[in-house]
Amino acid sequence: MTAAAIAVESLSKSFGDERVLRDVDLSVGDGEFCVVVGPSGCGKSTLLDCISGVQSLDAGRVTLRGEDVSRTPVEHRNVGYVFQDFEETLFPHRTTEENVAFGLRHGEADLSAEEIDRRIDEALSLLAISETRHSPPGALSGGQQQRVELARQLVRECEVMLLDDPLSDLDYKLAKRMELEMRRLHRERGDTFLYVTHNQDQALKLADRLVVMNRGVVEQVGTPTEVYNRPANAFVARFVGDSNPLVGRVREHVDAETAHVETEAGELLAATGDEPIPTGVDSLLITRPERVSVGEAAEGRDNQFSATLEGSTYSGEVTEFAFSLGERPDDFLVVEPGKADAGAPGDEVPIGWDATDCRIFGSLSTTGEVDLEDLLSL
């Protein structure tokens, strides 16, 4: 078996008393697009810093393609590193070409002028910024500047690219465009991408594999589909994608995978994911907005409730309804494709979903440091 492109073993890092990374293990396969997602302060950027060598480790090991680089200085690790604040890293008085060539001309690899030109041509063309070759950063749009920063790292041909929320400063339309560009770049180069973002929507779109972090630990690793459909715990379920939380207590287990649950909205049938959840204990139950049916379609579903329609928003592709259900006024969301109608605000409307469309969690998080209140407000 070939070595992983990036392997992190038992990595720990503290800043003063704050344990930012706690015994983190992670392995990224060769050519994989791996996205680390988590709330601010979860340690995701520090993880990148430790892999690139910008930060030293307190304990553990980082290996790149099988080689232990834990004590290797940053300039010898041979990884590309793209920052969010690209405006601060580009030389304002140099052209795109000079900015991109700088690392090659002043690096330790002894490259011929022809080789440097070849790499610049290829990177600028791949990123569609060839026409900015002789312009300084100030003359470029935000998206173009971010591409120059990317090109600077691509020409180093490192094969491992670390990207720290590179699209977060771009406006919405451009970020959407650049998401597709990121996927194309990854596909055409075949490099390994380790990409950090706070934007779950972007993470679901970009990742081959998703790493969910919280409070310095990894909560779950899996494909976006695995993480979304089979979250390891309630934190992951709440953090990745939209969800409707309800506090509930298992009254009785029906079988290994299903239980009767008492909730603030009434009794319902929920999936337990094989977890042996104790009865009578406050637990968190979630349903996904797109798995709930409204109106006549709610008939015949395992769980049916009458909910008060508070409002609806049509945004072209989907219609989103906000319902009051139980003690969470206004906050129960249902999404239907296209333009859908559920009645007028104030109407009592049947909504329903099957047991397999909602999941009750015994485990709230890996560390056990997250409580119900944290998850309800997430």
Added chain:
Amino acid sequence: MSSQPHDPTAAESGDDAVLSVEHLTKVYGDGTLAVDDISFTVERGDFCVVIGPSGCGKSTTLHSIVGKIAPTSGRIVLDGTDITDLPTYRRDISLVFQDFQLFPHMSVEENVYYGLEAADIERAAADVDDLLSLLGIAEYSESSPRALSAGQKQRVALARSLVIEPKLLLLDEPLGDMDYKLQKRMERELLRIHRETDTTFVYVTHDQTQAMRLADQIIVMNGGRIEQSDSVEAVYNRPSTAFVSTFVGDSNVFSGAVTAVLEGGDVVRVATPWGAFDIGTENLRAPPVDVRGTVIPFAVRPHRLSVSDTATNTLSCAVDDVIHRPDAGTQIVGHATDYRGVDKEVQLTSWEQIDVEGDTVIVGWEPEDAVLLEELSVLPGIDLERDILGE
């Protein structure tokens, strides 16, 4: 400010319009024409969102309404009163900023009461308490804003603005600095607060999806002018210009010559380099026969395309990327190549999960899934490829 002669194209200020902006123009000292003779009205109790690319004039418009910027010409009428020359504090308008602008040395409650004092208004303590509860910040009323999260600070800023019960609440990218999850949560909060306070909101953002989720009325600005002012549904499904169809939501835009008028004018055939397609004329203002022989663009939303070789219009595309979203189906990115070898990117999204086998896919759509776009933009000299389809 001189009164304007009656202009039939100016926005009608109906009985329910709380705000009427009439022929607003702003030229800055350096000669920049930021806002160019725009007129619009906002209905009482509506959530109106102004969107447009940076530099389109949306912030200048907002700051003219609140009185931070003096217009070069034009009128602003609030509830029947011309407020164009009134100072900000006498306009009965509140403004919420992206950076909250709370006083750190005052408690939450003191910040909210400051809003009243500044406007020289009195409110019963119980009413203020109700507002704090509505905004979910009653339990922090004694705290310093420093101790609050970004979402809580924004609620305090909203409370301070709403406590005077303004005729109009203006919001300038209030969620701009928040992370994704918090933004989505605050969007829902804003909708709820809007519903429960019955206040008229005018909200500025560059984020089109946020605009779509929040707005009753969307005003799309571009180059100091209004491209379209309409309901979300109309802006999305019946865009008045090619600019609007690509700025609000995603569109696949093609352009070609109209070669035939079919089905009694309900459909026209448009010959593009990528094929001839039958397109519905519902969005056309001119009689269909008038566009025969002219070159006209049309747009199809990605989710109106399907994988189909039996639809009225079909197009063979090389597949470049397939994205499976566990929460929102499939997105296919591909391209069609014309006889000249020119590639056209085509995007398809589907609520269902689609398995794409092979390197090509045939996408199809019906005439009514596409809209004809007679105008490229309200601005002159706009080029489809360069200005609208380029980055």
